Amino acid sequence: xxxxxxxxxxxxxxxxxxxxxxxxxxxxxxxxxxxxxxxxxxxxxxxxxxxxxxxxxxxxxxxxxxxxxxxxxxxxxxxxxxxxxxxxxxxxxxxxxxxxxxxxxxxxxxxxxxxxxxxxxxxxxxxxxxxxxxxxxxxxxxxxxxxxxxxxxxxxxxxxxxxxxxxxxxxxxxxxxxxxxxxxxx
Numbered sequence: 001x002x003x004x005x006x007x008x009x010x011x012x013x014x015x016x017x018x019x020x021x022x023x024x025x026x027x028x029x030x031x032x033x034x035x036x037x038x039x040x041x042x043x044x045x046x047x048x049x050x051x052x053x054x055x056x057x058x059x060x061x062x063x064x065x066x067x068x069x070x071x072x073x074x075x076x077x078x079x080x081x082x083x084x085x086x087x088x089x090x091x092x093x094x095x096x097x098x099x100x101x102x103x104x105x106x107x108x109x110x111x112x113x114x115x116x117x118x119x120x121x122x123x124x125x126x127x128x129x130x131x132x133x134x135x136x137x138x139x140x141x142x143x144x145x146x147x148x149x150x151x152x153x154x155x156x157x158x159x160x161x162x163x164x165x166x167x168x169x170x171x172x173x174x175x176x177x178x179x180x181x182x183x184x185x186x
Contacts, residue, residue: 018071019079028147032138033073036157039135040066042128046167049121052174055167058099062160065092069153073139077148088152096156096163103170113182114169121171129164132157 009015014022015030023030040063047059068086075081116126136157143149172179 017076018074018085019076019081021076021079028138028142028145029073032135032142032147032149033070035131035135035138036066036070036073039128039131040070042124042131046121046125046128046164049124050171050174051121052170055170055174058095061095062163065156069156072150072153073142088150088156090152093152093156093159096159100163100166103166106173107166107169110169115180115182116168118177118180119171119175121175122168122177125164125168125171129161129168132161132164136161 010025013025015025016022017029043059043063043066047056047063050056050059065088068088071085072088075085116123136154139149139154139157143154169179171177
């Protein structure tokens with residue numbers, strides 16, 4: 001028999017962190033890992049919209065790292081957990097940097113700001129980039145309110161948003177779509 005997904009324990013606006021501590025669903029920690037979860041869903045959409053083997057592989061790796069980040073954020077930092085929570089590593093950031101460098105090699109230099117759009121893969125990658133920046137802001141906010149966020153999480157999210165920007169530009173090449181330059185009115 002399958003387990004029911006609903007528990008009714010959150011019906012009054014609270015939820016449990018890993019470790020059992022109950023907090024309000026509006027808690028900064030919940031906002032942070034909820035935004036990381038949203039980002040993971042957008043990355044899935046980016047992966048579905050993209051038709052590039054290398055990018056698809058890296059996007060799956062990113063989704064795995066986002067689950068790692070979400071798990072870390074969902075833990076009560078004051079309690080030990082019996083669950084094994086995977087770690088984020090410097091090599092995860094290095095991977096993003098190497099991928100950005102490789103994509104940049106095949107892209108023309110940026111001469112102007114670009115508007116999101118032109119193809120679904122480009123647009124959805126920009127949406128993911130924006131959600132990534134929000135996740136980063138949520139984690140910084142949590143940390144600034146003594147919420148204990150591993151510095152590597154903030155660094156990874158910062159680098160990931162850069163990666164998503166480069167990936168959006170790379171999507172123009174893969175989809176044979178012209179970048180849409182921003183032309184400010186005078």
